[in-house]
Amino acid sequence: MNLNELLLKKRQTILKKWFDSVLETYPQDTANFLKRQKDQFANPVGSTIYNGMDSLLEELLNGGDTDKISTFLDNIIRIRAIQDFTPSQALAFVIQLKRVVREELINENKESQFADELLAFERRADDLMLLSFDIYMKCREKIYDLKANELRNMTSKLLERANLIFEAQYRKIDLEEVLQGNKLERGE
Amino acid sequence: MAKFTAKPAELLKIDFKTPKTDWMDTPVEIREHMYCHPSKAKDLETVGFPNIHEWKPVDENWNLPENWKETVINGIKERLQKYRSFHVFMDICVRCGACADKCHFYLGTGDPKNMPVLRAELLRSVYRKYFTTGGKIFGKTAGARELTEDVLKEIWYYYYQCTECRRCSVFCPYGIDQAEITMIGRELTNLLGLQLGWIAGPVANCYMKGNHLGLEPHTIKSNIEFMLDDIETLTGIRINPTFNRKGAEILFVTPSGDLFGVPGVYTAMGYLMLFHELGLDYTWSTYASEGGNFGFFTSNEMAKRLNSKIYAEAKRLGVKWILGGECGHMWRVLHQYMDTWNGPADFLEVPKSPITGTVFDNAKSTKMTHISEFTADLIRHGKLKLDPGRNDHLKVTFHDSCNTSRGMGMFEEPRYVIKNVCNHFYEMPENTIREKTFCCGSGTGLNASENMELRMRGGFPRANAVRYVHEQHGVNMLANICAIDRATLSASMDYWVPGVGVAGISELVANALVMKGEKERTQDLRLEPLPQKSGEKEGAENV
Ligand code: SF4
Ligand code: SF4
Numbered sequence: 001m002n003l004n005e006l007l008l009k010k011r012q013t014i015l016k017k018w019f020d021s022v023l024e025t026y027p028q029d030t031a032n033f034l035k036r037q038k039d040q041f042a043n044p045v046g047s048t049i050y051n052g053m054d055s056l057l058e059e060l061l062n063g064g065d066t067d068k069i070s071t072f073l074d075n076i077i078r079i080r081a082i083q084d085f086t087p088s089q090a091l092a093f094v095i096q097l098k099r100v101v102r103e104e105l106i107n108e109n110k111e112s113q114f115a116d117e118l119l120a121f122e123r124r125a126d127d128l129m130l131l132s133f134d135i136y137m138k139c140r141e142k143i144y145d146l147k148a149n150e151l152r153n154m155t156s157k158l159l160e161r162a163n164l165i166f167e168a169q170y171r172k173i174d175l176e177e178v179l180q181g182n183k184l185e186r187g188e
Numbered sequence: 189m190a191k192f193t194a195k196p197a198e199l200l201k202i203d204f205k206t207p208k209t210d211w212m213d214t215p216v217e218i219r220e221h222m223y224c225h226p227s228k229a230k231d232l233e234t235v236g237f238p239n240i241h242e243w244k245p246v247d248e249n250w251n252l253p254e255n256w257k258e259t260v261i262n263g264i265k266e267r268l269q270k271y272r273s274f275h276v277f278m279d280i281c282v283r284c285g286a287c288a289d290k291c292h293f294y295l296g297t298g299d300p301k302n303m304p305v306l307r308a309e310l311l312r313s314v315y316r317k318y319f320t321t322g323g324k325i326f327g328k329t330a331g332a333r334e335l336t337e338d339v340l341k342e343i344w345y346y347y348y349q350c351t352e353c354r355r356c357s358v359f360c361p362y363g364i365d366q367a368e369i370t371m372i373g374r375e376l377t378n379l380l381g382l383q384l385g386w387i388a389g390p391v392a393n394c395y396m397k398g399n400h401l402g403l404e405p406h407t408i409k410s411n412i413e414f415m416l417d418d419i420e421t422l423t424g425i426r427i428n429p430t431f432n433r434k435g436a437e438i439l440f441v442t443p444s445g446d447l448f449g450v451p452g453v454y455t456a457m458g459y460l461m462l463f464h465e466l467g468l469d470y471t472w473s474t475y476a477s478e479g480g481n482f483g484f485f486t487s488n489e490m491a492k493r494l495n496s497k498i499y500a501e502a503k504r505l506g507v508k509w510i511l512g513g514e515c516g517h518m519w520r521v522l523h524q525y526m527d528t529w530n531g532p533a534d535f536l537e538v539p540k541s542p543i544t545g546t547v548f549d550n551a552k553s554t555k556m557t558h559i560s561e562f563t564a565d566l567i568r569h570g571k572l573k574l575d576p577g578r579n580d581h582l583k584v585t586f587h588d589s590c591n592t593s594r595g596m597g598m599f600e601e602p603r604y605v606i607k608n609v610c611n612h613f614y615e616m617p618e619n620t621i622r623e624k625t626f627c628c629g630s631g632t633g634l635n636a637s638e639n640m641e642l643r644m645r646g647g648f649p650r651a652n653a654v655r656y657v658h659e660q661h662g663v664n665m666l667a668n669i670c671a672i673d674r675a676t677l678s679a680s681m682d683y684w685v686p687g688v689g690v691a692g693i694s695e696l697v698a699n700a701l702v703m704k705g706e707k708e709r710t711q712d713l714r715l716e717p718l719p720q721k722s723g724e725k726e727g728a729e730n731v
Contacts, residue, residue: 028208030298033289041617044295044652078684082644083298084219086190139683140189143644146679147637154449154675 003117006110007101008061014100015057019050021096025089045079052076053093060124066131073128074135081139091136094129098122189641190219211306212313212333216342218245221641223348224634227388232381234392235490239381245345250337256380257335261318263376264311268319274372277364278315281308287356287366292627293349296645301346304356304366310343311373344382347373349642351631352485353590358623370632375487383486387633390482394494398477399444405431405474411447412472415457418715424707427464429472432505436471437542439502441556442513443480443671446692452674454713455514455692462563462694465572465703466543470511476501479518480671485633492529495521499530502555509539510556514692516670517631519558520595527553544569558592560601560669563697567608573702578709579610581719582665584696585657586615587650587677588625589670599623602669605693609700614661620653630676643676644683651684658685666690 007014023031034046052075059069073094080090105111105118223245232240239259243250253259268275287304289295294302301307309331316323316332323332333339352367377383390400397404403411409431420426430436442459446452463470476497483490502510512522527533536555539548546565548557566572586606592598599622607613620626629646657663666677666688674690681688699712712718 026298027300029300029303030294034298037289039619041620041649041653041656042289044649045298048652079648081189082641082683083296084190089190142683143640146682147640149682150637150675150679153451153678154445 003114003121004061006108006114007104007121010104011057011061014104015054017100017103018057018093018097019053021100022049022053022093025085025092048079049076056128057097060121060128064124069128070131070135073132077132077135078139081136082143087136091129091132094125094132097128098125101125189221211300211309212328215338216301216345218341218345220246222639223345223642224384224386224636224639227383227385231385231388231392232383235395235493237381237383237388237486237490238379241381243382245341250341250382252337252340252380256340259379260314260335260340260376263379264315264318264372267372267375268315271368271372273365273368277308277369278312278319280362281305281312281364282362284361286359286361287364290356290359291350291366292353292355292629292649293351293642293646296629296648297349297642301342302349304360307346307350308364308366308369310339310346311369314339314343340377340380343373344377347377348384348634349646351590351627351629351634351646353627353631354594355590355624355627358594371488374485378486384633384636386636387482387485390480390633391486391490391494394478394482398475398497400478400480400482401444401448403444403447403477405477408444408447408472408474408477412456412460415453415460418713419457419461422709422711422713422715423461423703425464425703425705427460429460429463430470431472431474433471434505436469436505437508438468438470439476439505439507439510440470440472440513441476441479441498441510443515443518444478445480445671445675446513449675451678451690451695451714452671452692454695454698455671455674456694457713458692458694458696458698459513459559461698461701461703462572465701466566469542471505471507473501473505479512479515479522481518481521482633484517484521491521491525495526496530498522498526498556499533499536502533503535508537509551510536511539511559511562512556513559514669514671514694516589516591516595516672518591518671519598520591522554522556523596526556541565543571558598558601559694560598560605563694564601564604567605572697574609574697574700575702576609576611576700578699578712578718579696580612581712582610582691582696583612583614583661583663584610584665584667585613585654585663586621587628587654587666587668587673588621588623589668589673590625590627590631592669593625594623602667602693605697606667609693609696612661614657614663616653616657620650626650626653628670628673628676629680631672635672635676640679644680647676647680648684650677651680654681654688655685658688664688667693667696669693 023034026034034043037043037046040047052072055072056069059065059072101121105114226243229240239253241251283305285305291302291304313331313333314335316330317334322330347370350366350370352370354365354367357363357365393402394400412429416427446456481491481494483494533555539551539555539557541562544565548561551557584606586603588599615621626649627646628650630643654666664687666681668674668677669692674692678690681690695713710718
């Protein structure tokens, strides 16, 4: 059995522990709710994070499609980027995966047996972390964009009209004054 | 995002566990991006609000007036006597918790004080202390607590994180309506001059100029003319609506937000096109130029003052009845309060559609009919020539606004209209629509930009359901009948579900509306190319 196979076998336990580590960043009552309520519409935060982690794990163990990984990470980070967390708190869950996996191996007394493979797995988790920084920043930038865009949308017709008036006036100046200037230059 | 406060040593420990304390022992922490800026003094002066002073939510000292405590307690007392519902709501909660996880702000923030039951407890604990024997004697064990500055701050912070959407009340076995408790809580903060800029500004504008944006008559008119130019480009038809016309049959009132902003203007263009096609004898008013009522987010009294212009203008112009555009809280006010505040409007007639003859008996007392009812009735009687294929580029879902659904019980009319003007309509999941609809997350004057994080958190449950139909059915248009939704859901979609646009229903109606004498339409109301008809496509292929 290689590490991947072992982790696949223990996938549910790992997922559970990994998800629990995120829940601990929420107040206790909330953590209970996020865990208990399974309806994805009644519990959008809990279910999005849980499903995101489940899919991430699946992709890490079976595939490694970067696009898919980005999407799953994005789903989770998009939430945590606007909640009450510092950037490090928001993203710590990625590192937690390493801890959970290593602990599982220690429990099974298999840490040294899989040392090389574990290193490779942890490297993939590190890649996730780097990807997470980019996603987090994009989310934050989006928030600033929204603020600016909203103001523009709210008054867009006003601005458009102001531009038209400006353009019309500009054209008038253009025609009358410039023509006049040309005439003068030509001594007419 | 929280502030960067962690020290390097703390950063190394990555278990960010949250401490466990009882809610009463967890002091309020006012966080950036979660609240709106305070109001400007001049806006409060304009309408004569009390205790105007300089203060900042994050400051330790809010510069409260000396007798602030007395003001609040007397304020509670007065309201307990005046509103029986408030008194009942303060007493009957059995803390069953059925409402706890039903609030979009709780779902999005995870902050227990955003559970409706706890939000109410923030004020209820003060009520117990000063107005119940048990609370006076047993204090904390009876769930009572002293009113301190921190307690006041907490009430302020969390009562401006409630959009008065009433979703929680749908699930409460006693029908306790947190929206009404929040209204009272906000009235109390208003007594102390603790108003938000985003609310006080529109209130002052509305009081002075008749609408939230402070548009003067010539600006309103020229903005509408601007839309008429676009309509002419689109259809080849020049429309000539009237303003402040005495003797018109109908007065049309709509939120001013739709006269300026995108995508609201497309909804307003929709009204203009529909009314023109019907040859409706109606007028716009540049005085009753606001259907919305931000006064409703300050105090009952202020809301009443701002609302009074609608009947007054109807009387002045001598119209027979009033037709109202697509707005959320406007309809809550019109439907539930206008008649008692400023009625009876006995100088008006029960609304009757001049096209179909339908009498809107449901509006017998207010004399004001909703555009969706009016349009649905037209379609029902086959009075509109419609080509839903012109909306074939859109896969539409419908967001029930809190106010039109839970506030006035309108579920079917908008859906009926959409299904007749669009070929592709998909409902969001059952527990997120109709009376269980999720708020946009930015209602009740919380649609400022400085609190964008709060808005995104509160908007997530709604967006999450939109994302589902987007992924399942390719939905790309979120229809609604609320001006605030049109603005705020645009931001929410942009963050949560890029690729989904936002539109008022009247825009979709006008896209599909085949008008007499129109040129062949090649663009929709946004001046974007219309989908090619399959027939046309075939023809093109044959060439
Ligand atoms: S559902 Fe009603 S009775 Fe139950 S906790 Fe909520 S407000 Fe109280
Ligand atoms: S009225 Fe709406 S926003 Fe307020 S507590 Fe209830 S569910 Fe939350």
